[in-house]
Amino acid sequence: DAGVTQSPTHLIKTRGQQVTLRCSPKSGHDTVSWYQQALGQGPQFIFQYYEEEERQRGNFPDRFSGHQFPNYSSELNVNALLLGDSALYLCASSLLGAQANSPLHFGNGTRLTVT
Amino acid sequence: RKEVEQDPGPFNVPEGATVAFNCTYSNSASQSFFWYRQDCRKEPKLLMSVYSSGNEDGRFTAQLNRASQYISLLIRDSKLSDSATYLCVVNPPEAGTALIFGKGTTLSVSS
Numbered sequence: 001d002a003g004v005t006q007s008p009t010h011l012i013k014t015r016g017q018q019v020t021l022r023c024s025p026k027s028g029h030d031t032v033s034w035y036q037q038a039l040g041q042g043p044q045f046i047f048q049y050y051e052e053e054e055r056q057r058g059n060f061p062d063r064f065s066g067h068q069f070p071n072y073s074s075e076l077n078v079n080a081l082l083l084g085d086s087a088l089y090l091c092a093s094s095l096l097g098a099q100a101n102s103p104l105h106f107g108n109g110t111r112l113t114v115t
Numbered sequence: 116r117k118e119v120e121q122d123p124g125p126f127n128v129p130e131g132a133t134v135a136f137n138c139t140y141s142n143s144a145s146q147s148f149f150w151y152r153q154d155c156r157k158e159p160k161l162l163m164s165v166y167s168s169g170n171e172d173g174r175f176t177a178q179l180n181r182a183s184q185y186i187s188l189l190i191r192d193s194k195l196s197d198s199a200t201y202l203c204v205v206n207p208p209e210a211g212t213a214l215i216f217g218k219g220t221t222l223s224v225s226s
Contacts, residue, residue, distance in 0.1 A: 033212075033213070040218065041218055042119070042202050042204075042216030042217050042218050042219055043159065043202075043214075043216045044216070045210070045213035045214065045215075048211075048212060048213070055212075056211045056212060056213060058213060088156075088158075090158055090159070094212075103149050103161045103164060103204075103214075104161075104214060105160075105161065106158040106159055106160070107158065108157070108158050109157075109158045111156075
């Protein structure tokens with residue numbers, strides 16, 4: 001049973017460009033959360049999707065947007081890339097009806113480098 | 116005060132040593148606490164949840180002190196393979212279902 005899978009593994013973009021990252025949740029999970037981890041920092045919550053809608057959002061600008069598909073997979077889009085967007089982007093899936101405040105299990109992440 | 120604070124280290128210890136990490140959190144109403152382990156350039160992985168009564172998993176012991184708002188992780192008989200960054204994680208009420216991570220404490224175990 002595959003866990004959370006993310007693609008691509010690595011990505012290099014130029015300032016001003018747009019990027020799309022993808023995440024497939026663990027089988028049976030219906031909720032996807034995205035986190036950004038800059039070098040030397042802990043992961044920071046970007047947003048969470050459930051039933052194809054953004055359910056909760058962290059302190060990130062509107063340049064960060066997402067989408068969830070009927071099969072529960074998700075995309076993270078970042079527009080007008082800045083150098084500071086260089087980070088490891090992590091996706092985690094969960095079951096909304098599961099025990100509240102359960103720990104998250106992350107995918108391998110996508111390492112984005114903006115030059 | 117930051118939501119979750121950790122001593123970044125690094126902690127450099129020999130094999131077999133006992134090492135302890137502490138973490139403080141700002142919201143006294145927080146209910147869920149975890150320790151995650153992150154290897155270099157990899158994703159964080161859950162090491163253990165932290166329960167009010169304290170809990171142990173092999174060589175690892177986690178403690179929660181609600182009065183002082185700190186969490187600790189004790190590693191006994193350190194192994195080379197324990198070298199990693201340890202992230203303290205809290206779920207305060209205002210965060211909803213989001214987890215709040217500390218910056219992590221780096222441990223290096225040498226032979």
